Amino acid sequence: MEESLRILCYHIFVIKRKYYVYIMASESGTLYIGVTNDVKRRAWEHKNDLVKGFSQKYFCHKLIYFEEYNDIDFALEREKQLKNWRREKKEYLIGQKNPRWDDLDVWS
Numbered sequence: 712m713e714e715s716l717r718i719l720c721y722h723i724f725v726i727k728r729k730y731y732v733y734i735m736a737s738e739s740g741t742l743y744i745g746v747t748n749d750v751k752r753r754a755w756e757h758k759n760d761l762v763k764g765f766s767q768k769y770f771c772h773k774l775i776y777f778e779e780y781n782d783i784d785f786a787l788e789r790e791k792q793l794k795n796w797r798r799e800k801k802e803y804l805i806g807q808k809n810p811r812w813d814d815l816d817v818w819s
Contacts, residue, residue: 730786732778732793734805735771736812742801743771746790750777754816774816776805 731750735743735757743766747753753762754774760767780786793801805812 728781728783730780730783732780732786732789733774734776734793734801735766736773736775737770738773739769741769741771742798743769744790744793744801746783746786748783750774751816758816773812773814775809775812775814777815 728748731747731753733745733747733750733753735745735754743757745753745766756762757766757774758772765771778786778789780789793804796804809815
């Protein structure tokens, strides 16, 4: 029984975890890229200026893009990759899924 409980916990806490690489934008078009395990909560935090630093300073309150991952290492690698892209490439990526840059935070 102990072994099956360990396997169940592994599946719940490791395999079933979701991670998100997301892009927030300001009204003027400033972009912020981050990683979270709860995109709904994180978008809310950005909108309410609870995320100190860059996104708060530049009013990045609009969730315009996100990708879902099952592995935190892949998500962190993708975040790093996107942060190193030129703006034009980021805009192209966003435009493929969200051409009008609508706020995807449907939970607010």
